Amino acid sequence: MNVDLFDFDLPAERIALRPASPRDTARLLVLDGAETRDLIVRDLPGQLRRGDLLVFNDTRVIPAQLEGRRGNARIGATLHKREGLRRWRAFVRNGRRLREGDTIDFGQDVSATASEKAEDGSFILTFAGDEPVELLLERAGRMPLPPYIAAKRPTDAQDAEDYQTMFAAEKGAVAAPTAALHFTPELIAALDTAGIGHATLTLHVGAGTFLPVKADDTDQHKMHAEWGRIDQATADRLNATRAAGGRIIAVGTTSLRLIESATTADGRIHPFDGDTAIFITPGYRFRGIDGLMTNFHLPRSTLFMLVSALMGRERMQAAYAHAIDRGYRFYSYGDASLLLP
Structure with missing residues (x-):
């Protein structure tokens, strides 16, 4: 499909720079079949049914943004996928000044050697020393706020709390x-x-979740792989919920993508442990989920394509126009939508 079909105009003032406080007072746009309702997140229990199951992602954000030097050149790195005990794939700022074999000094006795440059300009960074990389990042890294927030204000101590969910447990x-x-x-x-x-x-x-789709057609876009796990007990519980007539409501596109990756054509959800690069666009037949709670996404993004696949592109374009008109706050620290096809 033409990527232009997923474009829309968003006024800059609609981009949230801080979350709602308390968290559950954020606004909630409910699309329930053909109905549209303007509520707040605290109203969520009344929008679901007894027996439904919300599925959360318990990943924990690590301080994955680093600033360092290779000689006189300033190098920025954003880690995005672990490739080994001490190896991370990273997007690099000022990467034209970096060559394979170069060492970047990030300060605080933290350094890494660059190797395996990829077509997208990313490098493998291998961290020196014996300390766990997580400890090195705690010392030298900072919270990786999305670029549309980081471009408008610096990361601060409050983000260390604001940018973690109450379920955050598994670092990565x-x-x-x-x-x-x-x-x-x-x-x-x-x-x-x-x-x-x-x-x-x-x-x-x-x-990679923040990378723009640069291709003109969705068939030409390549997703970055992410690692995920669904254990046997969780898979059993999800299947039992549906067998009893309940709905699986993914909280976030990450939960949805992993569930769909773990679901076979017969609708059964299986344990999963590995990488997924699933790319969901209109025409996809959902197998493992029955609804989605998600924030408002970037124009021309893979995530706006995903919600368009779930609810219909014209429906989502109209819903986003409604949200912009009504003053909803967009993106990571913004308001939420509940999508029930």
């Missing part, structure tokens, strides 16, 4: 599963009381 993401940022213990308690359960899986979100 370089971007937050932002739909889950809206949840609080109080909201989860209200959902439990309403008979709406929750489960977790793990998908380590990569920085």
Whole structure:
């Protein structure tokens, strides 16, 4: 499909630079079949059914942005996928000044050697020393805010809390599963009381999620792979929910993509442990999920293509126009939508 079909105009003032506080007071646009409702996230229990199951991503964001030097050249690196115990694939700023075999000094006794330059300009960075890389990043790295926020203000101490979900446990993401940022213990308690359960899986979100689609046609776009896991117990619970008549509601596109990667054509969800590069565009037949809660996405992005596949492109274009007109806040720290086809 032509990528221009997924474009729309978004005023810059609609981009949220801070999250709502409390988190569950963010606005919630509900698309339920043909109906559209303007609510807040705290209203979520009344929009779902007893027996439904929300599925969250329990990945934890690591301080994956680094600033360093190779000689006199300043080099920026954003880690996006672990490739080994000490090896990470990274997008590099000022990469024309970097060659395979060069060492980058990130300060704080943290350095890495560059190798295996890829077609997209990324490098493998192999970190020196014996300390776990996570400890090195805690020392020298910073929280990797999305570029549309980082371009407008510096990362600060508040982001270390704001950019983690209440489910964050498994270290490895370089971007937050932002739909889950809206949840609080109080909201989860209200959902439990309403008979709406929750489960977790793990998908380590990569920085590729923010990359624009540069191709003119969706068939020409290549997704970056991300690692994910669904264990046997979680797969069994998801299957049991559907067998009992409940719906699987993915919280975030990362949860949705992993569930769909783990689901066979007969609709059965299996354990999963490995990489997924699934790219969902209109025409895709969803097999493992029945709904999605997600934030508002970039124009021409793979995520706007995904929600268009779920609800229909014209429906989503109209919904986003409605959200812009009504003053909804967009992107990672913005408001949410509940999509029930």
